[in-house]
Amino acid sequence: MHSPSSSQRLEGYLRSDHRKGIRNYVVVAYLVECAHHVAREIVDQFRGQPVHLIGFGGCYPNAYADRMMHSLCTHPNVGGVLLLSLGCESFNRRRLAEAIATTGRPVNTIVIQQNYGTRKSIETGRAWVEQALKQIADVPRAAIDVSDLIVGTVCGGSDATSGIAANPAVGRAFDLLVQKGAATIFEETGEMIGLEEVMSARAVTPELGRELKMSVGKAARYYKVMGHASFAPGNAEGGLTTIEEKSIGAYCKSGDSPISGLIKPGDVPHHGGLYLLDVVPDGEVRFGFPNINDNAEIAELIACGSHLILFTTGRGSVVGSAISPVIKICANPETYERMSDDMDINAGKILRLEATVDDVGHEIYDKVLEVVSGVPSCSEELGHQEFVLTYKSFEPIGPSCLPA
Amino acid sequence: MEAQQKSKKLLQIHKNDNVVIVVTSIHAGDHEVIDGRDITFTQEIGIGHKVAARHIKAGEKVYKCGVPIGSAKEDIPVGAHIHLHNLKSDYISTYTRDSDHAFAK
Numbered sequence: 001m002h003s004p005s006s007s008q009r010l011e012g013y014l015r016s017d018h019r020k021g022i023r024n025y026v027v028v029a030y031l032v033e034c035a036h037h038v039a040r041e042i043v044d045q046f047r048g049q050p051v052h053l054i055g056f057g058g059c060y061p062n063a064y065a066d067r068m069m070h071s072l073c074t075h076p077n078v079g080g081v082l083l084l085s086l087g088c089e090s091f092n093r094r095r096l097a098e099a100i101a102t103t104g105r106p107v108n109t110i111v112i113q114q115n116y117g118t119r120k121s122i123e124t125g126r127a128w129v130e131q132a133l134k135q136i137a138d139v140p141r142a143a144i145d146v147s148d149l150i151v152g153t154v155c156g157g158s159d160a161t162s163g164i165a166a167n168p169a170v171g172r173a174f175d176l177l178v179q180k181g182a183a184t185i186f187e188e189t190g191e192m193i194g195l196e197e198v199m200s201a202r203a204v205t206p207e208l209g210r211e212l213k214m215s216v217g218k219a220a221r222y223y224k225v226m227g228h229a230s231f232a233p234g235n236a237e238g239g240l241t242t243i244e245e246k247s248i249g250a251y252c253k254s255g256d257s258p259i260s261g262l263i264k265p266g267d268v269p270h271h272g273g274l275y276l277l278d279v280v281p282d283g284e285v286r287f288g289f290p291n292i293n294d295n296a297e298i299a300e301l302i303a304c305g306s307h308l309i310l311f312t313t314g315r316g317s318v319v320g321s322a323i324s325p326v327i328k329i330c331a332n333p334e335t336y337e338r339m340s341d342d343m344d345i346n347a348g349k350i351l352r353l354e355a356t357v358d359d360v361g362h363e364i365y366d367k368v369l370e371v372v373s374g375v376p377s378c379s380e381e382l383g384h385q386e387f388v389l390t391y392k393s394f395e396p397i398g399p400s401c402l403p404a
Numbered sequence: 405m406e407a408q409q410k411s412k413k414l415l416q417i418h419k420n421d422n423v424v425i426v427v428t429s430i431h432a433g434d435h436e437v438i439d440g441r442d443i444t445f446t447q448e449i450g451i452g453h454k455v456a457a458r459h460i461k462a463g464e465k466v467y468k469c470g471v472p473i474g475s476a477k478e479d480i481p482v483g484a485h486i487h488l489h490n491l492k493s494d495y496i497s498t499y500t501r502d503s504d505h506a507f508a509k
Contacts, residue, residue: 160451160452161451161452163469164415164417164425164427164452168417168418168469193495194493194494194495195471198471198472236487236488238452239425239426239450239451239452239453239454239487240452241454241473241474241486241487241488241491241493242473242474242491242492242493242494242495243493243495244471244472244473244474244493244494244495245468245473245474248468248469248471248473251469251471252469252470252471256470350415351415351427351451352427353411353412353415353427357417
């Protein structure tokens with residue numbers, strides 16, 4: 001039988017918007033690539049301490065990047081923010097700093113051109129982070145419950161085993177989390193082509209069902225323009241017969257709960273349930289692929305409030321993330337043996353018939369609570385803090401997307 | 405399901421599935437008990453491939469992970485390998501390298 005993990009009292013960091021964090025990081029954020037080096041030099045002086053680096057490299061303005069940075073800098077896992085600006089980029093640094101200050105978090109902006117260049121800016125930044133760490137150490141704590149959590153899921157470095165072992169186990173863990181009142185988020189609409197009817201039937205309202213179907217249709221059009229082949233002959237050699245079957249790999253991470261809403265990057269679910277995150281840009285195809293790599297998707301899940309990320313892999317991804325811990329679930333038993341330092345959960349046991357999907361689902365659920373309690377995940381322990389943010393374009397979600 | 409519990413080579417992912425997944429390669433001559441029937445395999449079936457967990461009638465939907473992945477093109481007896489020859493997408497036909505030759509004709 002599974003241990004009643006819920007009896008354990010967990011504590012979180014209480015923020016002014018009543019959200020609760022599971023970590024308390026100072027984030028150093030560069031607002032253009034030209035400020036990246038200075039930001040990194042500051043962060044590098046705090047190795048092993050709760051200081052993370054994020055940023056946006058573009059010099060041209062972009063509403064999506066602006067919204068992402070606002071959401072990330074006021075994420076419940078963030079206690080304070082240092083902004084690094086070169087001085088001439090388009091990013092509206094004053095508005096971002098004001099939004100962060102409104103939440104009561106310590107915030108400071110260093111404009112490198114006004115702060116006597118690289119060396120002086122690194123020194124000013126280091127001193128500020130040092131005092132900010134002291135300042136946020138006594139942020140109020142509050143009991144945190146599963147119903148306070150938002151958990152996202154993503155897959156990367158997939159192989160034939162991902163869809164068989166790790167993804168169904170995450171689906172089971174999602175069901176357990178939703179039953180306890182958590183909000184869970186899945187995405188990758190481009191990998192749900194062929195399943196839109198099945199998925200929309202799970203929507204809590206018919207109107208939401210239509211929105212879900214439209215989001216998959218949008219993804220299909222977008223990927224077609226990008227020339228992205230959704231079913232390669234190699235897939236059939238691995239035993240996949242139809243596009244629906246291939247799509248299931250991504251889809252079954254969602255579990256069996258009803259779908260409570262459709263959100264876009266930066267939208268935070270306000271109550272428990274299962275949500276689909278639409279990561280495919282709206283309008284004409286611009287700026288390239290919807291997500292250039294797994295971390296672009298992880299950053300979007302975190303911008304939607306995810307406290308932690310369940311990452312399934314078969315071939316063996318090693319990435320973590322800035323701001324929210326990443327829990328790695330490995331589907332392939334051989335990969336697990338080769339890369340066990342990087343893997344939190346060995347879902348390959350399912351293929352070896354040493355555990356059931358249900359067993360591993362419970363194991364993932366328990367691991368979530370352990371990481372919430374402060375125990376670092378493997379990628380956290382190893383210092384992974386990957387982050388990427390590029391140009392995209394979205395329209396706001398429609399009124400049917402979040403039924404009350 | 406007890407038959408599959410004992411099997412070291414086949415896994416049912418979802419309770420509603422009518423297929424089981426090969427998790428350890430099957431070789432010609434291997435025996436497995438599926439749906440109470442003793443099945444002797446006549447060909448090699450690789451990891452990740454599907455085998456009928458029960459008799460599936462022509463036109464019936466095939467379920468994996470609790471979700472329909474297409475329809476049977478013909479009657480599929482219990483224990484038979486399920487792939488391009490007897491399963492078709494309900495959505496869009498599967499592109500294979502051979503599909504290319506069809507255009508060349």
